[in-house]
Amino acid sequence: MRDVAIIGVGLTRFGERWEHGLRDLMAEAGLNALNDAGISSDDVEMLFGGVMASGRFIGQEHIAALLSDQLGFKNIPAVRVENACASGGTALRQGYMAVASGIHDIVAVGGVEKMTDVTPSEATSALGGAGDQEWELGQGITFPGLYALMAKRHMHEFGTTEEQMAAVSVKNHSNAAKNKYAQFRKEITIEDVMNSKPVADPLKIFDCSPISDGAAALILAPLEIAKKYNDTPIKISASTQATDTLSLAERESITAIKATQIAGDKAFKAAKMERKDIDVVEVHDCFTIAEILAMEDLGFYKKGSAAKAIADGETALNAKLSVNTSGGLKGCGHPVGATGVKQAVEITWQLRGEAGERQVKGAEIGMTHNVGGSGATAVVHIMERVN
Amino acid sequence: MRDVAIIGVGLTRFGERWEHGLRDLMAEAGLNALNDAGISSDDVEMLFGGVMASGRFIGQEHIAALLSDQLGFKNIPAVRVENACASGGTALRQGYMAVASGIHDIVAVGGVEKMTDVTPSEATSALGGAGDQEWELGQGITFPGLYALMAKRHMHEFGTTEEQMAAVSVKNHSNAAKNKYAQFRKEITIEDVMNSKPVADPLKIFDCSPISDGAAALILAPLEIAKKYNDTPIKISASTQATDTLSLAERESITAIKATQIAGDKAFKAAKMERKDIDVVEVHDCFTIAEILAMEDLGFYKKGSAAKAIADGETALNAKLSVNTSGGLKGCGHPVGATGVKQAVEITWQLRGEAGERQVKGAEIGMTHNVGGSGATAVVHIMERVN
Numbered sequence: 001m002r003d004v005a006i007i008g009v010g011l012t013r014f015g016e017r018w019e020h021g022l023r024d025l026m027a028e029a030g031l032n033a034l035n036d037a038g039i040s041s042d043d044v045e046m047l048f049g050g051v052m053a054s055g056r057f058i059g060q061e062h063i064a065a066l067l068s069d070q071l072g073f074k075n076i077p078a079v080r081v082e083n084a085c086a087s088g089g090t091a092l093r094q095g096y097m098a099v100a101s102g103i104h105d106i107v108a109v110g111g112v113e114k115m116t117d118v119t120p121s122e123a124t125s126a127l128g129g130a131g132d133q134e135w136e137l138g139q140g141i142t143f144p145g146l147y148a149l150m151a152k153r154h155m156h157e158f159g160t161t162e163e164q165m166a167a168v169s170v171k172n173h174s175n176a177a178k179n180k181y182a183q184f185r186k187e188i189t190i191e192d193v194m195n196s197k198p199v200a201d202p203l204k205i206f207d208c209s210p211i212s213d214g215a216a217a218l219i220l221a222p223l224e225i226a227k228k229y230n231d232t233p234i235k236i237s238a239s240t241q242a243t244d245t246l247s248l249a250e251r252e253s254i255t256a257i258k259a260t261q262i263a264g265d266k267a268f269k270a271a272k273m274e275r276k277d278i279d280v281v282e283v284h285d286c287f288t289i290a291e292i293l294a295m296e297d298l299g300f301y302k303k304g305s306a307a308k309a310i311a312d313g314e315t316a317l318n319a320k321l322s323v324n325t326s327g328g329l330k331g332c333g334h335p336v337g338a339t340g341v342k343q344a345v346e347i348t349w350q351l352r353g354e355a356g357e358r359q360v361k362g363a364e365i366g367m368t369h370n371v372g373g374s375g376a377t378a379v380v381h382i383m384e385r386v387n
Numbered sequence: 388m389r390d391v392a393i394i395g396v397g398l399t400r401f402g403e404r405w406e407h408g409l410r411d412l413m414a415e416a417g418l419n420a421l422n423d424a425g426i427s428s429d430d431v432e433m434l435f436g437g438v439m440a441s442g443r444f445i446g447q448e449h450i451a452a453l454l455s456d457q458l459g460f461k462n463i464p465a466v467r468v469e470n471a472c473a474s475g476g477t478a479l480r481q482g483y484m485a486v487a488s489g490i491h492d493i494v495a496v497g498g499v500e501k502m503t504d505v506t507p508s509e510a511t512s513a514l515g516g517a518g519d520q521e522w523e524l525g526q527g528i529t530f531p532g533l534y535a536l537m538a539k540r541h542m543h544e545f546g547t548t549e550e551q552m553a554a555v556s557v558k559n560h561s562n563a564a565k566n567k568y569a570q571f572r573k574e575i576t577i578e579d580v581m582n583s584k585p586v587a588d589p590l591k592i593f594d595c596s597p598i599s600d601g602a603a604a605l606i607l608a609p610l611e612i613a614k615k616y617n618d619t620p621i622k623i624s625a626s627t628q629a630t631d632t633l634s635l636a637e638r639e640s641i642t643a644i645k646a647t648q649i650a651g652d653k654a655f656k657a658a659k660m661e662r663k664d665i666d667v668v669e670v671h672d673c674f675t676i677a678e679i680l681a682m683e684d685l686g687f688y689k690k691g692s693a694a695k696a697i698a699d700g701e702t703a704l705n706a707k708l709s710v711n712t713s714g715g716l717k718g719c720g721h722p723v724g725a726t727g728v729k730q731a732v733e734i735t736w737q738l739r740g741e742a743g744e745r746q747v748k749g750a751e752i753g754m755t756h757n758v759g760g761s762g763a764t765a766v767v768h769i770m771e772r773v774n
Contacts, residue, residue: 001489001490021521023521052448053442053448054516055440055442055443055513055516056442056443058520059512059515059516059520059524059525060516060519060520060521061439061440061469061471061516061517062469062470062471062516062517062518062633062759062760062763062764063469064470064630064764065470065471065630065631065633065759065760065763065764066519066633066763068630069630069631069632069633069634069637069763073630075629075630075631075645075646075649076629076630077480077627077628077629077630078470078630078764079468079470079477079481079628080468080469080470081466081467081468081469082448082449082450082451082467082468082469083449083451083452083465083466083467084448084449084452090466093464094466094481097484097485097488097490098484100488100490101484101487101488101489101490102388102488103388103484103487103488125446126442128446129441129442129446129447129448129449130448130449131449132447132453133445133446133447134408134410134447137446138446240464241464241465241466242462242463242464243451243452243455243456243460243462243463243464243465244452244456244462245456246449246452246453246456250456258462259462262462372449372452373449373452376449376452376453376456377449377451377452377465
């Protein structure tokens with residue numbers, strides 16, 4: 001196994017992109033990444049594309065072939081991967097494996113979702129495909145309802161409050177306001193969250209990530225040749241993934257996401273690092289409670305203690321640990337298949353020192369954490385700057 | 388890169404499986420494969436699951452996590468891959484890469500589709516997601532219509548006849564009649580095909596593969612330890628994949644599938660074999676014209692000459708080259724995500740000498756050929772018995 005580096009990144013603005021279809025968004029992000037790496041489409045040997053539910057959103061499957069076609073790749077193997085909201089992170093991990101193994105040198109990783117061509121109720125139904133259709137969604141619960149159950153239990157067991165959850169949203173909006181790619185470039189207050197419309201008690205609309213269009217792309221190469229393309233290659237120091245049961249009812253606990261715990265522990269072990277080594281993290285805040293769970297399950301905080309720490313400002317930009325500097329899923333937007341790839345784009349920018357107003361000072365090591373569904377899949381990456 | 392072997396295979400009966408849901412079908416095929424390999428679910432280190440359009444068929448995405456959960460795998464990385472009708476072949480190729488690279492030893496590969504829970508018109512619409520939604524399907528053509536265009540042009544350029552296409556269907560039904568897993572265990576005649584209901588001129592209903600439920604599974608291991616599990620491990624001698632444009636209109640030719648040509652040429656080169664070395668092939672006959680194209684594009688026949696050869700019986704069971712002994716997609720059925728995996732199951736049985744009434748005498752080397760959409764993806768595998 002050889003070391004793998006990110007040598008190019010590309011992103012589209014996230015949001016309601018009425019004027020652009022899925023193929024346009026993919027082309028925009030993909031070309032940005034190729035240009036950033038300084039390579040042409042002829043150089044790419046394999047492609048992994050993450051998308052969750054394009055069949056239900058726009059009637060289009062077979063997205064990897066479309067992406068390859070659209071970017072002018074030369075008859076290369078192209079593979080769509082789907083692991084619900086962790087589709088992007090999974091695509092990155094497959095790309096990592098293809099390069100680390102020595103099978104391919106230059107590999108493209110894309111993530112995309114075009115969600116606004118259907119009604120919000122159709123979108124919510126499509127997103128329900130991330131949970132257990134037969135045992136959960138088919139019985140009447142919505143996807144936000146699953147996270148509401150986790151939130152309620154967390155409140156019951158650890159005294160977590162709605163105001164503490166709201167603090168996650170306030171922090172992420174504050175970061176998003178500094179990100180030109182973000183869907184919501186607007187600061188909000190705890191009161192705004194508390195007074196927002198209920199979705200699934202205790203979650204209100206400002207506790208929930210939005211419906212978004214957008215795409216993200218990465219170019220990977222072996223670290224040993226990465227300097228040819230880029231002065232600041234970002235090394236992928238760990239790439240791990242774990243699964244858990246699809247339905248909440250089968251789990252030992254719903255106040256922890258076991259897949260995150262396993263993938264996180266494996267990642268720190270693989271990278272030979274400790275929690276304190278991490279300077280910046282993008283975690284999967286599909287709902288505010290999810291960021292609280294992530295901070296605990298990744299081991300940054302003891303179970304039951306993250307909500308207070310976040311509300312106290314410990315994870316704000318350039319505080320103790322900068323979390324979701326992009327604005328996270330809540331502030332930056334959540335085009336589902338793109339999210340896991342966007343997280344890696346943000347960490348790359350942070351480690352290169354290119355994050356502008358939202359730059360974490362002296363960031364050298366970063367992490368991404370991407371969750372599928374209510375936690376049946378978790379994908380974790382650790383990345384570091386090598387000079 | 389190390390050699391990879393198939394050490395276990397499992398299949399469900401294909402057809403209208405009203406009494407079973409997707410999770411039941413996956414469990415049945417998966418447990419069959421685990422038992423065939425003589426391993427337990429704890430031994431499996433990674434899982435790839437191929438499914439095309441479960442979101443549209445049953446509202447369920449996140450299939451790999453569901454499959455892992457259902458089979459009792461231990462929090463392992465699980466990845467759904469989707470490349471339209473080549474989802475199964477793509478899953479096999481990803482599994483092959485994971486083992487060949489040395490990243491994992493025991494990898495499970497599954498393919499599944501549950502298609503009969505929607506109306507035929509909804510199924511046809513979902514399958515259209517394999518083509519180009521914006522540039523083809525959205526303009527009014529159906530998925531069978533795309534292959535009808537290819538058939539018409541092939542007839543025009545090479546004098547291929549409807550009766551010759553019908554001969555593909557007759558042969559494949561004849562093989563399916565000998566396969567207890569097949570959807571249609573019934574011989575048919577040229578007249579039956581010619582008199583069947585028109586679907587998209589010149590294709591009639593008996594030129595088209597059916598709507599099916601079913602699942603297939605494989606267990607892969609490094610060849611060097613395969614004998615521990617199995618007396619007759621089947622070595623994967625080549626695993627290749629290529630892409631072409633998604634829409635027909637962008638291609639140089641619609642009487643050839645370039646992705647098949649590229650993947651096929653690469654496979655023979657990788658395996659250091661010639662066409663004449665192959666004893667048995669499973670090709671992608673989603674429509675009868677597709678089998679004719681496959682036999683030409685894989686290089687078994689010169690362009691324009693396969694239809695006559697098939698009609699002359701050269702590819703019948705134990706004739707010159709035995710093609711689609713399982714019954715193919717036409718006779719055995721085409722649960723889309725399962726098909727590419729089922730092809731490998733059939734070749735494994737053939738090379739082990741376990742194909743019963745449809746056994747190809749002395750079969751030592753076999754091939755599978757799995758196409759996504761109208762040819763934007765092709766995946767080819769060559770397999771051989773090692774004693």
